[in-house]
Amino acid sequence: MPLALSGPRRPALAQMLHYAFRPEEAVQRNIVRYGSTHWIKSFAGPVLATASPDHARRIFAADPDTFATFAAVSLSGVLGERSVLVTHGPEHRRQRKLLTPPLHGPRLRAFGEQMRAIALDHVARLRESQTLRAHDLTTEFTLDVILRTVFGVESGSELRAILLGMLEGFSPLAVFAPMLQRPWFPPFRKYLAAREAFYASLDRLIAERRRSGTSRGDVLSLLLEARYDDGAPMDETEIRQQLLTLLIAGHETTAISLAWVLDYVLRRPEVLTRLIDEVRGQTDPDAIAKLPYLGAVIDETMRISPVVTDAPRLTRVPFELEPGLVIPAGTPVIVLIEGIHRDPSIYPDPGRFRPERFLERRPSPTEFLPFGGGHRRCLGAAFSEHEARIFLATLLSRAELETVSPTPSARVRRNVTMGPADGVPLRVRGLR
């Protein structure tokens, strides 16, 4: 490791557990002691960790062939080796070119009405005085959005039950430890069985689409119609793996983020009042997509409680992080989203929830990076933001909610995400 940088000497296991379970504390401690870019230890050897926006910019702007996927082996055991989260280099670029249009621009706007109809449906099921966990509500909502917009099916379909079984059986251990991705490990065996059921159901959907020959505008239909530059379609193995990836990358993340927003705003009457004033009466998804305070509240939530703590990479060739500082090939590199979002020189009083900061100054892409950056930036960022805005505008303009728990939710790790430990319990005070 280059001598110019240092890092904690504690054993790898201690450092990994600290980072996994208390990322805010681990990251802040390392930044204070060793600087914003430092080495940490892992079972995979030394990892370069950076909370420097300047280093993040160099990493994100580097030639895409500089990096491969970090933990490709574990990820491919779960998602398949053709998943866009696993591939790198030209294959990865080719895939992103096909996966980007269905999740952006006019397609995304067309999903807005469907997202709103689903939000209305979930809000209509709420009852006065009911208590519920925000995370349950947002999980149901985001699952129905994915079913409708990605798979083109209604919430009553067989696919919903299959997806729920698969997501519930997902074990963090099997994600992080490839040696446990074996049929003798019961959670992984269960996951494999659920994944087979998912693929079988998806194959039936694909056959149906091909028979009917009509496009329904959902991501599945769009991918069946899409062609690579050489005119070839995406084959069925790849479609299976990409849809599984969109489901796993896009479902829990958005559900957690929405639960965090409710945890923050319901504890702050001044924020809630301003938010309700802005969203009340707004029914047009395109107008909702432009509401400034709503956007600021979502951004401030993702700044202070990022759902994903870091953007990982693996160097394939020596990489010059700054003049004279070369990181060898084969080194894991992580951009500490968590650390940058709590940097007091970018965000004064960083522990304070203050959405106005996003109205006063727009941070740069490497100062605010809940969706990572560069060639691997989250493919669902715009989709997720649209969905979050529509859900919150619909919910808060129709339901009067209050928090039930006296203390803010603690952050706990769930797979790669950091979610609220208690699921954010709340009560429906009234319905408008």
Ligand code: HEM
């Ligand atoms: C609040 C919600 C979400 C958060 C916080 C989030 C965060 C992230 C992050 C940090 C990355 C890694 C980026 C990097 O390495 O630079 C990522 C990748 C990805 N996300 Fe998301 N995501 C969210 C929602 C979604 C949704 C809704 C979808 C799909 C519908 C999605 C699909 C993906 C995919 C496919 C990748 C892999 C991109 C690649 O490796 O090229 N995400 N996401």
